[in-house]
C-alpha cells in the first residue's frame with residue numbers, strides 16, 4: 001500500500017522540492033496551496049513520476065478549511081503518513097512600521113498554519129499507528145535575520161515558534177509520531193530570490209559550500225526525516241544553509 005504525504009505550499013519552491021523527493025521514495029501526495037495554475041503544473045509533473053496526486057485549494061491560516069482539507073485527504077486516500085508544513089511567507093516590516101493586521105497575518109500563515117494541520121491530521125496518524133511531521137522553520141529563527149532581509153522580526157518570531165511547537169509536540173505525540181523542524185538558509189525560490197537579487201554575491205561569499213541552496217537540497221532532508229527507517233529522530237530542528245555566516 002502506497003503511503004500518503006500532505007505538503008502545504010507544495011505548488012512551487014521548497015514545497016515542490018519536498019513533494020518531488022517524496023514521490024521518488026514512492027509516496028502519493030496531497031498538495032495544499034492557494035496558487036491554482038502552479039498546483040496543476042506541479043500535479044502533472046509529479047504524476048509523470050508515477051504518483052497519485054490530489055490538490056486542495058486552501059489558505060493554510062484557515063483552521064476550519066484545514067479540517068475540510070484533511071477530511072478530503074482521508075476520503076481520497078484513506079490514510080495520512082506524512083505531513084509537511086511548508087507554506088509560509090516573509091514580512092519586510094520592522095517593529096516601528098508594522099500594523100497589527102500585518103503582524104497577525106505573518107503569525108497565522110507561518111505558525112498557526114502548523115497548528116491547524118497538525119491538529120486535524122494527528123488523530124488520523126495516531127489511529128493509523130504512526131506518522132512523521134516536518135515543519136518549515138528558517139535560519140532567521142536562530143539569526144533574527146538582518147536589516148536588509150525580506151523577512152524581519154515577525155517572521156523570525158513565527159519561525160522560532162515552530163521550533164518550540166516541534167519540541168513540545170514531540171513529547172505529546174511520541175512515540176507514535178515523530179516531528180521535526182527544518183531551518184533553511186537562503187534557498188533559490190520565488191521567496192528566496194527577492195533576497196538573493198539584492199544581496200546574492202555578498203551572501204555567496206559567506207556560505208562555506210559556495211552556493212545558495214535549492215528546493216532539491218531541502219526536499220532531500222525533509223524526505224529523509226519523513227521516511228528513514230529505523231528512526232530515532234524527533235523534536236529537533238535542522239539548519240540547512242551550506243554553513244552561512246553572513247545572514
Ligand SMILES: NC(=O)c1ccc[n+]([C@@H]2O[C@H](COP(=O)([O-])OP(=O)(O)OC[C@H]3O[C@@H](n4cnc5c(N)ncnc54)[C@H](O)[C@@H]3O)[C@@H](O)[C@H]2O)c1
Pocket residue numbers: 008009010011012013014015032033034035038058059060061086087088089090109136137138139183184185186187188189190191192193
Ligand atoms: N526560500 C528561502 O530562502 C527560505 C528560507 C528559509 C525558510 N523558508 C521557508 O520555506 C517555506 C517555503 O518557501 P519558498 O521559498 O518555497 O516560498 P515560495 O513563495 O516560493 O513558495 C511558498 C508556497 O507556499 C504557498 N503559500 C503561501 N502562503 C500560503 C497560504 N496562506 N496558504 C496556502 N499556501 C500558501 C505559496 O502559494 C507558494 O506556493 C516557507 O515557509 C518559507 O518561510 C524559505
